[in-house]
Amino acid sequence: MHLVALDSDIDFAGWRAAARRLALGRVKPAEVTWTVRGDEPELFAPSALPAPPAVPEGRFNVTAKFVELAQNVILHSDPQRFAVLYRVLWRLRANHELLQLASDPDIAQLSTLARAVRRDCHKMQAFVRFREIGREPNNRFVAWFEPAHHIVEATAPFFARRFADMAWSILTPKVCAHWDGHSVMFTPGVSQAEAPSEDRLEETWLTYYASIFNPARLKVKAMQAEMPKRYWRNLPEAALIKPLIAQAGRATGAMIDSAATDPRPSMQRREDAMKHRATTDHDDNAGAPSLAALREQAADCRACPLWKDATQTVFGEGPQHAAVMLVGEQPGDKEDLAGQPFVGPAGQMLDRALRDAGIDRGKVYVTNAVKHFKFVPRGKIRLHQKPTTPEIRACRPWYERELAAVRPALVVAMGATAAQSVLGKITPINKTRGRLIDAAGDSAHPVQVLVTVHPSYLLRLPDEDAKAREYDRFVDDLKIVAKHLKRADAA
Amino acid sequence: MDVQRKLAILADAAKYDASCASSGTEKRDSRDGKGLGSTDGGMGICHSYAPDGRCISLLKILLTNACNYDCLYCVNRASSNVARARFTVDEVVQLTLDFYRRNYIEGLFLSSGIIRSADYTMEQVVSVARKLRAQNFRGYIHLKTIPDADDALIAEAGLYADRLSINIELSDPQSLSKLAPEKNGRAIRRSMGRLRLKLDEARDGRKATPQGRVAPRFAPAGQSTQMIIGADAATDQSILSTSANLYGSYNLKRVYYSAFSPIPDASRALPPQPPPLLREHRLYQADWLMRFYGFEAGEILDDSAMLALEMDPKLAWALRHRDRFPLDVNRASRDELLRVPGFGRRTVERILAARGQSALRVSDLAALHIPRNKALPFIVLSDHRPARQLLESATLAERFKPRAMQLGFGF
Numbered sequence: 001m002h003l004v005a006l007d008s009d010i011d012f013a014g015w016r017a018a019a020r021r022l023a024l025g026r027v028k029p030a031e032v033t034w035t036v037r038g039d040e041p042e043l044f045a046p047s048a049l050p051a052p053p054a055v056p057e058g059r060f061n062v063t064a065k066f067v068e069l070a071q072n073v074i075l076h077s078d079p080q081r082f083a084v085l086y087r088v089l090w091r092l093r094a095n096h097e098l099l100q101l102a103s104d105p106d107i108a109q110l111s112t113l114a115r116a117v118r119r120d121c122h123k124m125q126a127f128v129r130f131r132e133i134g135r136e137p138n139n140r141f142v143a144w145f146e147p148a149h150h151i152v153e154a155t156a157p158f159f160a161r162r163f164a165d166m167a168w169s170i171l172t173p174k175v176c177a178h179w180d181g182h183s184v185m186f187t188p189g190v191s192q193a194e195a196p197s198e199d200r201l202e203e204t205w206l207t208y209y210a211s212i213f214n215p216a217r218l219k220v221k222a223m224q225a226e227m228p229k230r231y232w233r234n235l236p237e238a239a240l241i242k243p244l245i246a247q248a249g250r251a252t253g254a255m256i257d258s259a260a261t262d263p264r265p266s267m268q269r270r271e272d273a274m275k276h277r278a279t280t281d282h283d284d285n286a287g288a289p290s291l292a293a294l295r296e297q298a299a300d301c302r303a304c305p306l307w308k309d310a311t312q313t314v315f316g317e318g319p320q321h322a323a324v325m326l327v328g329e330q331p332g333d334k335e336d337l338a339g340q341p342f343v344g345p346a347g348q349m350l351d352r353a354l355r356d357a358g359i360d361r362g363k364v365y366v367t368n369a370v371k372h373f374k375f376v377p378r379g380k381i382r383l384h385q386k387p388t389t390p391e392i393r394a395c396r397p398w399y400e401r402e403l404a405a406v407r408p409a410l411v412v413a414m415g416a417t418a419a420q421s422v423l424g425k426i427t428p429i430n431k432t433r434g435r436l437i438d439a440a441g442d443s444a445h446p447v448q449v450l451v452t453v454h455p456s457y458l459l460r461l462p463d464e465d466a467k468a469r470e471y472d473r474f475v476d477d478l479k480i481v482a483k484h485l486k487r488a489d490a491a
Numbered sequence: 492m493d494v495q496r497k498l499a500i501l502a503d504a505a506k507y508d509a510s511c512a513s514s515g516t517e518k519r520d521s522r523d524g525k526g527l528g529s530t531d532g533g534m535g536i537c538h539s540y541a542p543d544g545r546c547i548s549l550l551k552i553l554l555t556n557a558c559n560y561d562c563l564y565c566v567n568r569a570s571s572n573v574a575r576a577r578f579t580v581d582e583v584v585q586l587t588l589d590f591y592r593r594n595y596i597e598g599l600f601l602s603s604g605i606i607r608s609a610d611y612t613m614e615q616v617v618s619v620a621r622k623l624r625a626q627n628f629r630g631y632i633h634l635k636t637i638p639d640a641d642d643a644l645i646a647e648a649g650l651y652a653d654r655l656s657i658n659i660e661l662s663d664p665q666s667l668s669k670l671a672p673e674k675n676g677r678a679i680r681r682s683m684g685r686l687r688l689k690l691d692e693a694r695d696g697r698k699a700t701p702q703g704r705v706a707p708r709f710a711p712a713g714q715s716t717q718m719i720i721g722a723d724a725a726t727d728q729s730i731l732s733t734s735a736n737l738y739g740s741y742n743l744k745r746v747y748y749s750a751f752s753p754i755p756d757a758s759r760a761l762p763p764q765p766p767p768l769l770r771e772h773r774l775y776q777a778d779w780l781m782r783f784y785g786f787e788a789g790e791i792l793d794d795s796a797m798l799a800l801e802m803d804p805k806l807a808w809a810l811r812h813r814d815r816f817p818l819d820v821n822r823a824s825r826d827e828l829l830r831v832p833g834f835g836r837r838t839v840e841r842i843l844a845a846r847g848q849s850a851l852r853v854s855d856l857a858a859l860h861i862p863r864n865k866a867l868p869f870i871v872l873s874d875h876r877p878a879r880q881l882l883e884s885a886t887l888a889e890r891f892k893p894r895a896m897q898l899g900f901g902f
Contacts, residue, residue: 102841103855126536130593161520162529211502213541216752222544245542255753256763263570311684337684377739
């Protein structure tokens with residue numbers, strides 16, 4: 001039988017040195033008794049037992065994960081912890097993967113011990129209550145706390161990081177921690193009588209505790225699961241728990257039973273808030289409404305169900321009398337968030353192509369055939385969905401109104417959805433692209449249509465050569481637009 | 492009115508907001524000795540718990556409970572007869588610092604009734620955060636964002652705050668316009684969209700700086716929202732699909748569900764009733780299934796409109812999809828294991844690590860913290876296979892329903 005007496009309850013270095021020596025000396029776990037100096041059982045007077053064997057030759061390694069686990073477990077108050085750790089260390093030499101085996105009783109026990117220590121550290125961070133002694137600048141904050149495990153040394157740095165600019169002490173029965181602004185110091189434990197018994201803010205804190213509590217939703221078990229009774233005696237607010245619970249039933253009953261009172265007369269629901277909503281229809285511009293008025297109307301559009309899931313209507317943008325109108329399919333993720341057309345990846349592609357074709361985006365009107373984003377949510381992303389024919393039709397009146405308001409000479413339909421909306425029928429892109437088509441418009445304002453691909457098509461092409469080729473074709477199409485714009489400018 | 496009296500009114504006015512989280516922000520501390528406070532970047536700290544089971548992590552208050560709006564479900568609506576109060580900016584700053592130094596709180600969660608205008612209100616809320624940061628406060632700050640507030644104010648709020656939130660309130664926009672006529676569901680979503688863009692920009696700006704440009708800090712703990720449960724006729728189906736939509740659209744950290752609770756001086760338009768706490772609990776469980784267990788909003792409920800109250804949504808799903816079981820725990824994939832009743836995320840990770848070394852048996856369940864009775868009908872282990880009849884039995888569901896309980900006699 002071997003006796004190992006460690007220097008303290010948290011003497012990890014001592015445990016590690018002894019465990020290494022014992023393991024290399026092939027001392028079986030059952031042959032070791034672990035204790036802390038000063039706590040040795042009388043039965044095992046150190047002299048009566050052989051000292052651990054001298055350091056044998058050789059070395060062995062354990063994973064960093066085990067070291068971390070052991071450092072944690074050693075803080076537990078269970079006297080068996082040193083022995084369990086040594087037993088696992090012993091077994092780890094034969095099976096390096098042992099820690100993965102959560103179903104093993106030793107591993108399960110270690111993880112239970114480690115969890116209890118972590119929880120106690122966390123509860124100390126949460127439940128320490130400082131009381132102020134003296135007033136600034138000669139004040140000091142002092143707390144009394146009773147941890148379940150040997151965690152004060154391990155938890156003190158948390159308070160040093162958080163309360164670095166104030167002097168504080170945390171007093172406990174076994175050890176006290178102090179901070180002077182430079183380093184943490186530890187002194188032996190004291191009795192509770194040494195700690196202050198009041199603080200000028202405590203009544204305010206109790207007022208907060210009582211006021212934030214909702215008596216209509218009593219869940220005492222849930223509270224106790226997270227704030228076990230053993231901590232209550234050092235929490236000033238815990239004195240309120242019983243009276244608050246006792247009053248809760250009555251308070252809730254009174255709220256449910258009491259007849260509603262008359263509303264405050266001065267605050268009767270005001271009409272103007274309602275009025276505010278309905279002031280958008282009118283427009284001083286007789287005939288075609290202004291774009292601003294159309295945009296306001298479209299914001300509340302319910303012509304198809306797409307509005308429900310989308311953030312907002314994304315209306316067209318550009319000069320009121322642009323000579324050219326670009327029409328895309330529908331807003332995408334970014335457009336839906338920003339409320340502007342073509343500001344996402346496809347918009348960047350469009351901007352680049354417009355520049356390469358010599359077109360100033362500020363001079364054209366940019367819009368979409370469908371003005372709400374259609375998608376399905378997949379976790380944290382939204383997958384784009386192609387709009388259906390009924391959705392394209394439902395949205396077409398907005399395109400028609402934009403057309404009437406802007407009166408462009410040329411409309412560029414980008415992609416199949418835009419072509420379908422602009423030309424009023426399903427139109428194959430490749431057969432129609434790149435040439436001007438006379439669209440049936442009213443005779444006073446003839447409109448020509450140019451069909452091309454949607455810029456997002458270029459983003460989807462997998463192969464770089466095809467991408468470059470198709471990009472050039474897209475720019476070629478836009479150069480027709482550029483020519484058109486020059487002519488319009490000249491006219 | 493003294494600060495303590497104001498606190499009683501303005502904490503009471505704030506308690507219907509469920510969120511008290513102080514998690515998920517960047518790592519900060521005060522080791523340089525020039526400031527106060529720290530955040531650890533991971534989970535926050537709950538400094539206390541009230542008998543309603545809710546955590547108290549932040550000083551959760553309104554700047555004022557005076558409000559122009561008349562939202563029928565709200566204790567602070569314009570027509571309510573509750574006592575009114577207003578904190579000054581300095582009072583909130585001092586109270587936050589005083590509470591923080593005593594380790595009562597992780598920081599501040601500040602909201603406000605709408606006074607004068609959206610911009611005025613937002614400016615007041617932002618002033619508190621600005622002042623706290625100017626005094627080198629490094630604890631957690633959560634600010635309620637007023638929809639339609641000016642973009643510059645929102646950008647400034649994100650500069651100081653860890654988290655921003657805008658409450659969607661109700662899943663159905665029509666209910667919202669009925670119960671909260673001054674609120675505009677579209678404006679709420681537009682503002683969430685704006686926050687999302689700024690959050691993305693700040694996140695991308697941190698890593699990609701080819702031009703040396705760094706996007707300004709913006710609410711590192713992201714945005715969240717809250718839905719009130721039981722004030723209107725919305726079904727769980729519609730609530731969950733709204734949540735899925737919000738998570739996907741605005742990358743929310745959390746959707747909070749808040750059971751509509753009786754309030755002092757309630758409106759006549761809403762029937763007084765105890766809050767549907769169990770329903771709220773089931774919605775949180777379903778929310779978890781969507782976020783961490785690979786469930787789509789639609790399949791949690793299949794065709795029914797409401798979640799079962801007597802059992803958790805995963806168990807209810809498993810009972811409706813018995814053809815997928817029993818599942819061999821020693822072979823099934825992670826995604827399949829996550830769908831077994833009684834298997835949590837950590838349990839599944841432990842199973843995957845352990846089964847490589849030895850086939851799992853019934854006697855291993857306890858060490859893995861798996862509830863036997865719940866899981867056994869659905870799983871195959873090396874020494875267990877549930878009787879065919881059990882899984883096909885019409886009475887299997889009965890096994891899981893809670894036994895009738897005598898009501899307790901209080902505490």
